[in-house]
Amino acid sequence: MTRLRSLLFVPGDRPERMAKAALLEADALILDLEDSVTPAAKSAARAAIAGFLAEPRRQMLFVRVNPLDSGLLDDDLAAVLPARPDGIVLPKAEGGASVAALAARLSGPALILPIATETPAAIFSMGSYVGVSERLCGLTWGAEDLPAAIGASSSREADGSYTAPYQLARSLTLFGAHAAGVPAIETVYPDFRDTEGLAAYAARGRRDGFTGMMAIHPTQVPVINAAFSPSEAEIANARAIVDLFAANPGAGALSFDGNMIDAPHLKAAQALLVRAGSLSA
Numbered sequence: 001m002t003r004l005r006s007l008l009f010v011p012g013d014r015p016e017r018m019a020k021a022a023l024l025e026a027d028a029l030i031l032d033l034e035d036s037v038t039p040a041a042k043s044a045a046r047a048a049i050a051g052f053l054a055e056p057r058r059q060m061l062f063v064r065v066n067p068l069d070s071g072l073l074d075d076d077l078a079a080v081l082p083a084r085p086d087g088i089v090l091p092k093a094e095g096g097a098s099v100a101a102l103a104a105r106l107s108g109p110a111l112i113l114p115i116a117t118e119t120p121a122a123i124f125s126m127g128s129y130v131g132v133s134e135r136l137c138g139l140t141w142g143a144e145d146l147p148a149a150i151g152a153s154s155s156r157e158a159d160g161s162y163t164a165p166y167q168l169a170r171s172l173t174l175f176g177a178h179a180a181g182v183p184a185i186e187t188v189y190p191d192f193r194d195t196e197g198l199a200a201y202a203a204r205g206r207r208d209g210f211t212g213m214m215a216i217h218p219t220q221v222p223v224i225n226a227a228f229s230p231s232e233a234e235i236a237n238a239r240a241i242v243d244l245f246a247a248n249p250g251a252g253a254l255s256f257d258g259n260m261i262d263a264p265h266l267k268a269a270q271a272l273l274v275r276a277g278s279l280s281a
Contacts, residue, residue: 002209003027004027004060004137004152004183004185004212005027005049005140005211005212005213005225005228005229006025006026006027006028006030006074006213006214006215006220006221006224006228007026007028007029007030007062007185007212007214007215007224008021008024008026008028008029008030008031008213008214008215008216008218008220008221009029009030009031009032009188009209009214009215009216010029010031010033010034010062011036011037011045012031012032012033012036012037012046012048012049012063013036013038013041013044013045013048014048015051015052016022017130018031018048018049018052020147020218021218022052022055022057022058022059024218024221025221025222026059026221026227027059027060027061027225028060028061028062028086029059029060029062029088030062030063030064030089030214031049031052031053031061031062031063031064031085031170032045032047032063032064032189033045033046033063033064033065033066033072033118034064034065034066034091035091036191039164041085042066042072043049043075044077045078046075046076046080047079049063049079049080049083049093050079050080050082050156051085053080053084054083055086055118055187060086060087060098061085061086061087061088062085062087062088062089062113063076063080063085063087063088063089064088064089064090065077065080065088065089065090065091066088066091067091067092068090068092068102070091073105074105077106078103081106081107081110082198084108084109084110085110085145086109086110087109087110087111087112088102088106088110088111088112088113088135088139088193089113089114089115089268090102090112090113090114090115090191091115091118091145092115092118092119092145093114093115093118093121093122093216094121094122094125095116095117095122095125095126095128095129096125096128096129096130096132096133097125098252099114099132099133099135099136100132100133103132103133103135104209106135110135111135111136111137112133112135112136112137113138113139114129114136114140115120115131115135115140115141115142116140116141116147116172116173116176117141117142117143117169117170117172117173118142118145118146118149119145119149120146120149120150120205123146123168123172124210125171125174126172126173126176127175127176127179128209129176129177129179129180130179130180131180131194132180132183136180136182137182138182138183138184138185138212139173139176139177139180139182139183139184139185139189139255140171140173140185140186140187140214141169141170141182142187142188143155143156143162143169143170143187144165146165146169147165147166150165152165152179154248159162160197170187174208174209174210182211183211183212184209184210184211185210185212185213185214186202186210186212186213186214186274187213187214188213188214188215189202189213189215189216189220190216192216192217192219192220195219195220195223198220198223199223199226199227201229202223202224202227203225203227206226206228207226210228211228211275212224212228213227213228217218220252228263230272230274230275230276234272234276235272235273235276237269238268238269238270238272238276239268239269239273239274240256241256241261241265241269242266242269242270242273244256244261245266256273
């Protein structure tokens with residue numbers, strides 16, 4: 001099982017940041033060729049990323065390429081695929097058709113992680129990722145490009161919470177990922193100085209069913225890793241539930257710690273133990 005708790009963005013035209021990021025405990029780096037790189041710097045960024053990919057790696061390395069319709073994707077792939085990235089992050093994906101179109105252009109083992117909510121059309125295709133490609137390794141979302149695309153002034157309320165349209169985009173990403181049987185990856189928390197706010201945001205994400213989160217700054221990585229790692233108490237509780245059902249194979253519901261538990265509780269406990277096993281492997 002692929003471990004993707006924390007995925008840290010690194011600008012593709014900043015090779016010195018790539019070297020520093022490689023020393024962090026992020027589960028994956030996202031080497032960016034899209035928004036953080038100006039058009040004039042794209043060529044140099046491709047060369048820098050290809051060079052970094054050729055070095056020994058200790059974490060998964062994704063490359064965020066430019067969108068399918070940008071006219072830049074062929075050059076992106078030609079530069080990075082020979083160095084065998086672990087995955088490609090596809091911005092402005094519009095459902096399974098976008099994944100299939102990218103998959104047809106890939107070689108080697110590269111996985112695909114779509115950013116699934118950046119255009120209005122994308123919102124109506126969130127259920128189309130089911131069975132589209134074995135390369136699909138998750139779904140993630142963003143709350144920056146979509147408001148710009150529809151002329152909204154912001155995706156957030158004054159207190160920082162999402163307005164209703166972007167709550168919907170987040171929810172659809174969550175359900176679309178689980179329908180496709182892949183991890184749901186929470187979007188970034190922009191205020192990298194606010195570690196308390198980040199911890200609370202990441203905790204809500206895990207509570208809701210996300211299994212990891214993207215980061216924009218190195219200081220966010222340990223907070224995100226902690227939020228998406230099962231605690232020893234959670235592991236012990238889950239193991240006790242699994243053991244209780246194993247000891248009572250004919251039972252549909254059982255009493256545990258003063259509460260009634262049934263099949264959904266068993267399924268949740270088993271899923272947590274799978275994640276915990278992956279983390280300790």
